[in-house]
Amino acid sequence: MKKAAAEVGIQPSRVHxxxxxxxxxxxxxxxxxxxxxxxxxxxxxxxxxxMQYVYLAGEHHSYVDRI
Structure with missing residues (x-):
């Protein structure tokens, strides 16, 4: 996961x-x-x-979606 994150420009420390x-x-x-x-x-x-997921659903630029 860390390698994939680095390849798309996401800080590996944010990926888990x-x-x-x-x-x-x-x-x-x-x-x-x-x-x-x-x-x-x-x-x-x-x-x-x-309800945190309802909040997350409102974010259109999730770092998870780019992996």
Whole structure:
């Protein structure tokens, strides 16, 4: 992952495997998966934690998408 990040100009220190989980959650929200359903899929105990993905879905220039 670090090598791929470097090749596309992303700081390798910003890349980690957990980023794929964030990408998955973000794409689920963009595809219309209800937040409470995503909460269960991701195993979050609070809806507030899942709501972070709603925020991430609003960002159009995610570094994860460029990998």
């Amino acid at each position: 495997p957990h980023a794929f989980r964030h990408t998955y959650g973000r794409h689920c929200i963009l595809q219309g998966v209800p937040v409470n359903v995503l909460q269960k899929w991701l195993g979050h105990s609070s809806l507030a934690m899942t």
